[in-house]
Amino acid sequence: xxxxxxxxxxxxxxxxxxxxxxxxxxxxxxxxxxxxxxxxxxxxxxxxxxxxxxxxxxxxxxxxxxxxxxxxxxxxxxxxxxxxxxxxxxxxxxxxxxxxxxxxxxxxxxxxxxxxxxxxxxxxxxxxxxxxxxxxxxxxxxx
Numbered sequence: 001x002x003x004x005x006x007x008x009x010x011x012x013x014x015x016x017x018x019x020x021x022x023x024x025x026x027x028x029x030x031x032x033x034x035x036x037x038x039x040x041x042x043x044x045x046x047x048x049x050x051x052x053x054x055x056x057x058x059x060x061x062x063x064x065x066x067x068x069x070x071x072x073x074x075x076x077x078x079x080x081x082x083x084x085x086x087x088x089x090x091x092x093x094x095x096x097x098x099x100x101x102x103x104x105x106x107x108x109x110x111x112x113x114x115x116x117x118x119x120x121x122x123x124x125x126x127x128x129x130x131x132x133x134x135x136x137x138x139x140x141x142x143x
Contacts, residue, residue, distance in 0.1 A: 008128040015100060016083075017090060020115040023124055024104075025131030029138035031110040034103040035087055037137045038112070044069070047133035049126050061089060069093065090115070099127060112138075 008025045015022075027034050037043060039061050041054045056067025065081040077094045084090075088102040100115030112134045114127035 015115050021121045023127040024113040027135040028109045029142045031103045031105040033138045034110050034112050038101045
């Protein structure tokens with residue numbers, strides 16, 4: 001079953017990490033541009049409503065990238081990217097499984113999405129807003 005959350009769609013699906021709540025948003029930009037936005041730590045605070053600062057040794061993440069994020073401008077939390085393959089990455093934050101991030105190619109443009117662990121489904125509105133921000137950044141990069 002797919003529900004609409006504003007301009008986003010929400011569903012429960014099986015992912016490589018088990019069943020997750022999936023939030024998707026159509027993007028009028030290429031899948032490669034969306035992927036670039038998702039993996040560029042310099043702009044995480046631009047699209048992630050709960051991330052205010054990122055510290056890591058590399059600008060673009062890869063499998064095993066570590067660092068820390070400042071959440072809501074209050075607390076620093078360590079992170080580790082647990083998987084990073086073309087168009088999908090996952091991470092642990094404070095040693096707990098956190099959201100997965102993905103981009104999908106479409107005939108016209110692409111889709112950006114987040115995979116939310118079952119215990120964090122209340123985070124869906126934040127992910128919906130993040131999807132919209134990623135889409136806006138991707139569109140600007142292609143303008």
